[in-house]
Amino acid sequence: MSATNQQPVSFTQITDDILAPMWKPSRGYLLLLFAAFSLAVVGGLCWLHQINTGMGVAGIARPAGWGIYISTFVFWVGIAHSGTLISAILYLFHVPWRAAISRTAEAMTIFAVMTAGLFPLIHIGRPWLFYWLIPYPNQRHLWVNFRSPLIWDVFAIGTYFTISLIFWYVGMIPDLAAIRDRSTGRKRSIYGLFALGWRGSGNQWRHYKAAYLFFAALATPLVISVHSVVSWDFAVGIVPGWHSTIFAPYFVAGAIFSGLAMVCTLIIPLRRAFHLEKYITLNHFNQLSKLILFMSLIVSYAYVMEFFIAWYTGNPIERDSYYYRAFGDYQTLFWIMTVCNCFVPLVLFFRKMRHNLKVLFALSLLINVGMYLERFIIIPVSLTHGFIPNVWGLYTPSIYEIGILAGSFGFFFFLFLLFIKFLPVLPIFEIKEVFQSQPAKQFREATS
Amino acid sequence: MTDLPLADRLLEEAAWPKPRPLGRGLFLLLALLTAAGGIAFLALLAGDNPVRAWQIFLVNFLFWSGVAVAGVVLAAIFQVTNARWARPVKRLAEACAAYLPVSFLLFLCIWFGRRSLFSWIDQPPAAIAAWLNSSFFFLREAVGLLALYGMSLLFFYRSVRQDSRALAHRQPGDSLGADAGFLQKLAVGLLILYAFVYSLVALDFVMSLDPAWSSTLFGAYYFMGNLYLGLAAVTVFTLYARWRYQLEKTIDSRILHNLGKLLFAFSLLWTYLFWSQYLVIWYGNLPHETGFLLLRIAHEPWSSLAVVVLTMNFLVPFLVLLPRSRKESPGTLLGVALVILTGMWLERYLLVAPSLAAAPEILLGGAEALITLGFLASFLLAYLTVLSKVPILPVGDSLFWR
Numbered sequence: 001m002s003a004t005n006q007q008p009v010s011f012t013q014i015t016d017d018i019l020a021p022m023w024k025p026s027r028g029y030l031l032l033l034f035a036a037f038s039l040a041v042v043g044g045l046c047w048l049h050q051i052n053t054g055m056g057v058a059g060i061a062r063p064a065g066w067g068i069y070i071s072t073f074v075f076w077v078g079i080a081h082s083g084t085l086i087s088a089i090l091y092l093f094h095v096p097w098r099a100a101i102s103r104t105a106e107a108m109t110i111f112a113v114m115t116a117g118l119f120p121l122i123h124i125g126r127p128w129l130f131y132w133l134i135p136y137p138n139q140r141h142l143w144v145n146f147r148s149p150l151i152w153d154v155f156a157i158g159t160y161f162t163i164s165l166i167f168w169y170v171g172m173i174p175d176l177a178a179i180r181d182r183s184t185g186r187k188r189s190i191y192g193l194f195a196l197g198w199r200g201s202g203n204q205w206r207h208y209k210a211a212y213l214f215f216a217a218l219a220t221p222l223v224i225s226v227h228s229v230v231s232w233d234f235a236v237g238i239v240p241g242w243h244s245t246i247f248a249p250y251f252v253a254g255a256i257f258s259g260l261a262m263v264c265t266l267i268i269p270l271r272r273a274f275h276l277e278k279y280i281t282l283n284h285f286n287q288l289s290k291l292i293l294f295m296s297l298i299v300s301y302a303y304v305m306e307f308f309i310a311w312y313t314g315n316p317i318e319r320d321s322y323y324y325r326a327f328g329d330y331q332t333l334f335w336i337m338t339v340c341n342c343f344v345p346l347v348l349f350f351r352k353m354r355h356n357l358k359v360l361f362a363l364s365l366l367i368n369v370g371m372y373l374e375r376f377i378i379i380p381v382s383l384t385h386g387f388i389p390n391v392w393g394l395y396t397p398s399i400y401e402i403g404i405l406a407g408s409f410g411f412f413f414f415l416f417l418l419f420i421k422f423l424p425v426l427p428i429f430e431i432k433e434v435f436q437s438q439p440a441k442q443f444r445e446a447t448s
Numbered sequence: 449m450t451d452l453p454l455a456d457r458l459l460e461e462a463a464w465p466k467p468r469p470l471g472r473g474l475f476l477l478l479a480l481l482t483a484a485g486g487i488a489f490l491a492l493l494a495g496d497n498p499v500r501a502w503q504i505f506l507v508n509f510l511f512w513s514g515v516a517v518a519g520v521v522l523a524a525i526f527q528v529t530n531a532r533w534a535r536p537v538k539r540l541a542e543a544c545a546a547y548l549p550v551s552f553l554l555f556l557c558i559w560f561g562r563r564s565l566f567s568w569i570d571q572p573p574a575a576i577a578a579w580l581n582s583s584f585f586f587l588r589e590a591v592g593l594l595a596l597y598g599m600s601l602l603f604f605y606r607s608v609r610q611d612s613r614a615l616a617h618r619q620p621g622d623s624l625g626a627d628a629g630f631l632q633k634l635a636v637g638l639l640i641l642y643a644f645v646y647s648l649v650a651l652d653f654v655m656s657l658d659p660a661w662s663s664t665l666f667g668a669y670y671f672m673g674n675l676y677l678g679l680a681a682v683t684v685f686t687l688y689a690r691w692r693y694q695l696e697k698t699i700d701s702r703i704l705h706n707l708g709k710l711l712f713a714f715s716l717l718w719t720y721l722f723w724s725q726y727l728v729i730w731y732g733n734l735p736h737e738t739g740f741l742l743l744r745i746a747h748e749p750w751s752s753l754a755v756v757v758l759t760m761n762f763l764v765p766f767l768v769l770l771p772r773s774r775k776e777s778p779g780t781l782l783g784v785a786l787v788i789l790t791g792m793w794l795e796r797y798l799l800v801a802p803s804l805a806a807a808p809e810i811l812l813g814g815a816e817a818l819i820t821l822g823f824l825a826s827f828l829l830a831y832l833t834v835l836s837k838v839p840i841l842p843v844g845d846s847l848f849w850r
Contacts, residue, residue: 224720236731243732245665248724301643301668309664312651313736314575349636 011432015178018426020274022179025421028273036414043407046400047122055125057400064380064395069123070233071375072405075258076116076412077157077230078251078371081223082259083109084164087171088219091212097287099430100280104270105263106168107423111415112262113161115408120153122404149233156229160222167215173198174208175424227255234378240321241382244309250302257295257341258371260288264364266416268357270425279431282355289354292367296345299374303342317387324385325377329394333373333381340370465693470836478829485822492815502561503804504816507797508823509558510653511677513551514796515827518678519544520600521642523607524635533706535848536698536841538607540689541682545604546834547827548597555593559586565804568659580656589652592645599638606631607842614844628846646671657803661740663729669721670799676714676761677792683707683785685831687778693840701776708775711784715765719758743802749810750802757798760791793820 025033050057060067083105090098121127133154135144144151177198180191198204231251234242264285271280310322326334344366347353354360380395397405419425492501523542526534562569562582572580610627647667655666663669686707690699729737744750764787774780801810842848 221716228720228724232727232731235728238732238734243728243734245663245725245728246668247664247728249665249668249721297640297643301647302664305647305664305667309662312576312579312662314573315736 014279014431015182015428017276017278018424018428018431019179019182022421022424029417029421033414033417036410036417039410040407040414041410043404043410046403046407050122050400050404051127057398059396059398059401060380063386063391063393064383066123066383067380067395068376068397068401068405069119071372071379072408073116073119073123074230074251074375074379075372076112076119076408077227078255078258078375079262080109080112080116080160080164080259081227081252081255082263083107083112084160084167084219084223085256085259086263087167088216089223091216092220095287097284099433100284100426101263101267101288102430103168103171103423103427104267104425105259106164106171107416107419107425108259108262108266109164110161110168111412111419112259113157113164114415115412117157117161118408118411120150149229149236152229153233156226160226163215163219163222167219169194170208170211170215171427172423174200174429175427178428179424223256224252227251234382239382239386240318241325241378241385244306246302246305250299253295253298253302254371254374257292257299258368260292260295261364261367261371264288264292264360265368268361268364270420274425276426279426282357285357285360286351286354289348289360292363293345293348296341296348296367300342303338321382321385325381328385330377330381334377337370337373337377340366341374344370465695465840467836467838467840468692470832474832475829478825478832481825482822482829485819485825488815488818488822492819498561499564499804499806500811501815501819502558502564503801503811504819505554505561506558506565506653507793507800508820509551509554510649510800511793511796512547512823512827513554514674515678515681516544516547516551517596517600517642517646518675519682520548520603521639521675522678522682524603524638524642527631527635528639530847532847533703535845536695536703537682537686537707538842538845538848539611539838539840540685540835541678542604542607543685543831543835543838544678544681545600546830548600550826550830552593552597555589562586566656568656573659576659580659585652585656588648592648596638596641596645599634599641603631603634603638606634607845608838611839611842611844615839627844643668643671646674654799657800658740660736663725663737663740665721665725669725672714672721673718673792673795676711676718677789679707679710679714680785680788680792683711683781684789687782687785689835689840690778695840698841704778704781705772705775708769708781708784711765711781711788712769712775715762715769715788719762722758740803744798747808749808750798753794753798753810757791757795760787761795764788764791 058067058069060069083102086098086105087102091102120133121130124130124133133144133151135146135151144154173195176191177195177200180188180195183191228248228251231247235244235247237243267280268285271277307322307326310318313319325331344363347359347363384393384395386392489501489505492498492504495501519541523538525531526538526541558565566580566582566585568580569582578584606627610631613627647670650667650670654670655662686699686703689695726741729741745754765784768780768784769775797812802808805811
């Protein structure tokens with residue numbers, strides 16, 4: 001525990017500290033914003049080119065009909081998981097340390113779902129017909145195929161996005177009111193509009209708390225269901241390497257794993273840039289690291305189990321597809337993935353490492369690389385090596401696919417940077433609660 | 449709790465419940481039931497269908513060993529997560545370790561039933577003969593179970609030692625030697641080992657009964673289900689101790705609420721894992737995968753049993769435990785926990801029996817009831833005997849006092 005935490009902090013001080021990033025942007029911030037925006041523009045231009053020319057500019061061709069568009073989609077949906085995990089599941093578990101990181105994680109969730117949502121549109125090739133994915137009554141009585149897992153995705157992700165957005169917004173209402181009270185002019189009216197007339201009366205707080213609990217309870221099953229449904233896009237097919245019963249819980253754990261890593265990637269620089277050491281303490285990273293380690297162990301368990309059962313079936317095709325994964329054309333990627341996801345996180349068993357932010361930051365980047373590669377290895381690589389040897393092939397992403405992938409990072413970081421500027425990065429009132437409540441203090445002392 | 453300093457509160461040791469000896473009548477009854485179960489098993493074994501005896505033996509071995517292991521594992525989870533609320537429950541959970549030595553003896557007995565239970569024992573399937581052969585099978589299980597049981601017993605021993613030292617020195621346990629830190633580390637190791645060994649148990653004792661079938665989720669499904677039934681058992685033990693030692697103040701409605709929430713969550717988790725496995729197999733519709741499921745859900749009498757299992761483990765806990773007041777009511781909680789225990793016993797039966805049955809019939813008669821009662825009695829005998837010799841509450845654990 002840092003020594004700063006022991007100093008008494010006044011409530012006004014908390015509000016000032018947290019809202020500080022919102023007032024005047026620094027040059028560094030503007031530069032980052034510009035860089036992210038440019039990257040997003042590059043991605044957009046690549047997409048335009050693809051729309052203009054046709055899907056041929058992408059590297060996806062038989063046998064790999066699903067390439068990095070789908071991998072990237074799964075990656076971003078995975079990133080979206082930790083926000084709701086932290087704000088809903090940890091809330092239900094009465095975990096006091098979640099407060100300081102919940103807002104950032106939730107914002108990350110929203111932006112990651114938005115980024116992920118672009119990829120099915122990019123992948124379908126004719127994005128202007130996106131509404132064909134949505135079932136609605138029509139003259140020709142044409143309906144979507146409800147038995148297709150791709151349609152389950154539309155529902156799962158649509159619901160998840162809606163609930164996450166509402167959850168995020170509801171959680172922000174008291175803070176929006178705090179900003180309103182500290183600003184003037186047009187800014188005051190805009191924040192006032194979104195604060196929905198919040199005055200902080202006892203009655204409002206009572207309703208607010210009840211609503212928050214219900215949202216948390218409703219959002220919890222969604223954390224599990226979204227990535228389960230995404231995993232079934234693959235698992236219900238009979239492609240070797242896809243058809244595996246463990247996929248749903250394993251994808252959920254992997255998603256939380258990568259999501260928590262992304263939280264670290266975002267929060268460590270954020271904390272430093274805006275001097276939030278008082279609120280985001282080393283203990284937070286200690287707890288986050290433990291969760292990351294736990295998820296890494298689950299993911300490793302799934303890898304081992306998949307390989308073992310592939311062998312156990314005695315089925316030559318099943319065995320070969322896993323052998324190919326580890327020792328075939330894409331073996332380098334496989335071993336990088338294994339090291340990043342299974343071995344490197346083991347350093348978190350050591351308490352010293354959990355408190356070392358440099359290590360943690362590097363680790364979070366490696367995990368993101370590892371988890372991206374995992375999706376790549378599962379999706380296109382399995383497709384390139386199916387049942388019939390004479391349709392085996394290789395998949396290499398084209399320059400346009402890479403451009404769109406890079407653009408998605410630009411898009412995500414652009415949105416996130418805007419969030420830092422325009423909304424409070426920490427939930428002000430929850431921080432105040434944590435600073436006041438006795439059990440939480442004891443907990444911090446006990447676990448620091 | 450009062451605001452007195454910890455040392456003073458420990459001085460008031462007299463205020464804390466002393467373990468009570470097991471009543472002579474109860475002891476005799478349990479011993480008698482255990483003996484009756486043993487005799488029923490031997491009688492069934494000597495009859496014309498020894499598979500029937502081994503089948504019910506295996507189901508009970510898996511179930512009661514599962515309770516014993518899950519109790520310690522839940523205590524380890526409370527330890528790792530710094531669960532303050534669960535401290536009064538910790539001892540009641542970890543005391544399940546009492547049955548572990550018995551469980552190991554029961555495991556050794558399975559050696560004699562291997563020909564009745566495992567169809568592959570004489571002719572291992574060629575492709576996986578390196579894995580499914582009787583010497584490697586019993587070797588890996590013996591090593592795995594010994595490691596898991598040894599570690600669990602060590603965890604229990606160090607946790608009790610922390611208390612007795614604290615009581616002797618009138619000081620909180622973590623200031624006396626390294627018990628608390630050691631327990632924390634041991635708990636992490638125990639959880640990892642549990643996932644590994646219990647996956648092995650699932651693969652070996654259940655999945656290999658039908659060697660043609662496999663599922664990557666089955667290990668995880670099995671060990672999470674095992675935690676579910678362990679949690680139901682711990683809930684029952686908690687309510688028992690609350691009544692017997694008048695612990696209404698220590699085991700208050702908050703703890704009951706939390707136990708109720710956990711049971712509710714585990715019922716959802718169990719159903720989720722079941723569904724994750726079912727959906728993938730159903731949709732893929734590959735013959736070597738569907739056989740296991742079809743036998744259990746599309747053929748009488750197993751399909752009716754499957755509906756009962758789903759109702760008892762999902763519908764009942766889900767619907768009954770939804771409102772908060774029911775989670776806090778000791779009577780309702782006890783009822784639901786007993787339904788879950790029965791439901792999970794039937795689930796383990798449904799996993800084992802259809803793979804072994806020569807004809808499609810549920811062989812649950814008087815002999816099976818006696819054997820199951822015998823297992824129950826032997827478990828209670830071990831559990832209650834140990835519980836009568838250790839502090840009921842983990843008074844040496846500093847989180848207990850916070």
